Amino acid sequence: MANKNTESFGRFDFVGKAWFFGGVSLILVVASLIYLAVHGINYGIDFKGGTEIQVKFDQGVTIDQVRDSVASLDLGEVGVQSFGEGNEFIIRFQGREGKTDKETNEILNADLTKVRGIITEKFQASNPDIRRIDTVGPQVGAELKRNGLLAVFYCLLVILIYVALRFDYKFAPGAVLCLFHDAVITLAVFVLVGKEVNVSILAAIMTLIGFSLNDTIVVFDRIREIDTGNHDKGFKFVINKSINEMLVRTLITSGTTFVSALCLYIFADGTVEDIAFSICVGIFFGTYSSIYVAAPFVLLMDKLQFKKAKAA
């Protein structure tokens, strides 16, 4: 990739490839948005409301047995999924809707009692151990969802303002665009592999926003530093030089964070596994976007600003 004309700013001409990767990013984001819109997000019970029961048996209980016994209760749609080493299951149901939220809550609670009852009774010989029960009523779910979206919105807003004040107005849109890019693609991948979006996943995506921004900011910081004193060589040169100089640092930091998330993904399970998964995916796109999306976008903004100034 190195060529003789680019030696002065470093080994790689990032800005030169920005159009290509910008296109790739655009396609990825649009594809993610379409996919999310068509397929929908599989919200977990945190957002949707419903009940989740995790139960562990001694050997010898099959998923079909569990499914059949719960289905016999006629609770509407019930999902049973095996978990861990095969003799552990997660039973999910959303509960039939009542006329009011209060009624739905009551139905949900009554259903929970029924499911617990049938499991402890029917599989008594296999020593059922109910390890976890989560029941979320409809209004709490709706509220959690609203708060979650608000959180993402305020987060982006705070970042926009901070970057605009700390650096320059032309930096802010690039940073926020890049965060949006990472969050959307990560969410799409998460949904694509069939995982459920819960409160903790939302938290993971927010952290990712923090991480990705961290990366972007460090590059911006260097751009600002190099920019003073290199005005004659043009802004394109400054950006390329900055990314090149920060490349090792970017890769090491992303790499170590990726490794710690990957270890969690391999060893832990349940919530932590899902958090680790989304962080692994997010770091990949976050690192890429801070190199190929955020910085080149600053160049674009700079050009626009320059044009405007000239026109004025």
Place this chain on the structure above:
Amino acid sequence: MEGLRWRTFVAVLGVAASLVWVLPNLVNLSEVSWWPSKQKLNYGLDIQGGLHLVMGVDVDGVVKESTTRLISTMKAEMTKENVAYADVKSEKPESGEVQVVVADAAGKAAVEKFISDKYSTVLQVVGSTDTSVTARYFDAYLNDYKNRVIQQSIETIRNRIDEFGVAEPSISQQGANRILIQLPGMADAEKAKQLINTTAKLDFMIVSNEKTPQELQVMIAEAEKAGNFNMENTKYSDYVTRVNEALKGKLPEKTAVYFEKAPNAATIDAGAIPYLLRTDTDLGGGALDDAFVGYDQYGSPQVSLQFNSAGAQKFADLTGNNVGKQMAIVLDKVVKSAPSIRDRIAGGSAVITLGGGRDRNGMMDEAKMISTSLRAGALPASLEQLEERRVGPTLGADAIGKAKLGSYVGAAIIVIFMLVYYKSMGAVASVALGLNILGIFALLTTFGATLTLPGIAGIALTVGFAVDANVLINERIREELRMGHGIKVAVAEGYNRAMSAIIDANVTTAATAVVLLYFGTGPVRGFAVTLLIGIVTSMFANVFVSKVIVDTLVNKFNFKKLSV
């Protein structure tokens, strides 16, 4: 360079403080009296197992009830005072707004005067048209009222949980109308849930005069002495059971001893009056339709009861057969009041007069307490379960074990990489990383924060993140060395110039954490707290302490070379 001695002092102090705070988590120091900190890290329910319930309090329902009652009182009072009106109504009683439809234009002034004379402390006129006057509870009054309903609910739930004997229950208000109940340990979650949801037991019982109060006192004192127990060291409900068991055979058939809080005692433990009650009356809370605070002809507060049709008949019979005796109103085995029956009470309504000799506020509080207790079985508002999360102890232990293992392996890989890639500076970075983690646990412990599973993920991430500061600094030092600077200058410049990037990065991460903290609930807040703490400790360990170490090596011990 400058102030190295001073900075070393601060660094050592910080590390020592971290150790002091962390150690009680690792070693049992409860016996060591001189150790300054005994606090241990709180584990979230997702780690130690337990029951987490969110109950919705029907505050609106209580306000609605109060408004409805206000409307009927207003009507009665306006009729009594000859204020002309056409109707008093409320379109949204849960907002505490009432509308007085006036009879004619002249009547409007009279209605307004009536409201400001009689209800100046409670109601404010918020608008009027030619035909009506609209008034609303003062905001302060309404908020205070709602708050009292919630506080009373919390108090009631706490009492019930205390009866149950959970180790460290946490019962707190969440938002405007929710109560969060957290019970660590899952021994009997089902029973705890029942206890919270059941209403208190209300009974009307006739006081038996087969034994005088003096005789009872003596018998109880003997039973306490024989059984070696008293009310102060026994749970009230257990105490009542034990007393009645001990007195079995000595008391008349179908009677039991219950107690009333003495009028000047703070709690029932501090002073209790025994009553011998007949247990065969069979008239309970189910007979009651409503209970509310009213006033007698002298303006003293009293509690008005309204029975349902079945209850009214029973109550009429009961009072008719026991004229001259006392009737005790018993809530959860505690005698709340024991008025004398003067006459047969038919028609389904009755009043409980309160003992005099107290100030009006005290009587008012008591009347409110009794009426709310009677209405909803001690809970002032109805509760609705909105969220339940239950984690068994085995799951929590499994989960934390695996998450810990994952974090250790991740940290080990990072340390090995740092040592190989940055050599001596990598060693400094690894020490800083260790101090960083130590600091996180120290701060979590001192703040009394709760470590949740997502929190552990947060710590593992912080480890990855924290390396960033080291990488930024070390890469800078390499750049400076490449430019031909000596080690002293390179180190000084490396730290100096990396600072702005480090601060910017941390401030933005902190901003995300604060947003999470504000909007998040439960485990998510735990995640945000660890993230925030991680930022603070990372600044201390990776920037401040590591600089002290490097400065000491380079400036004090005059290391000519430092491999980076």
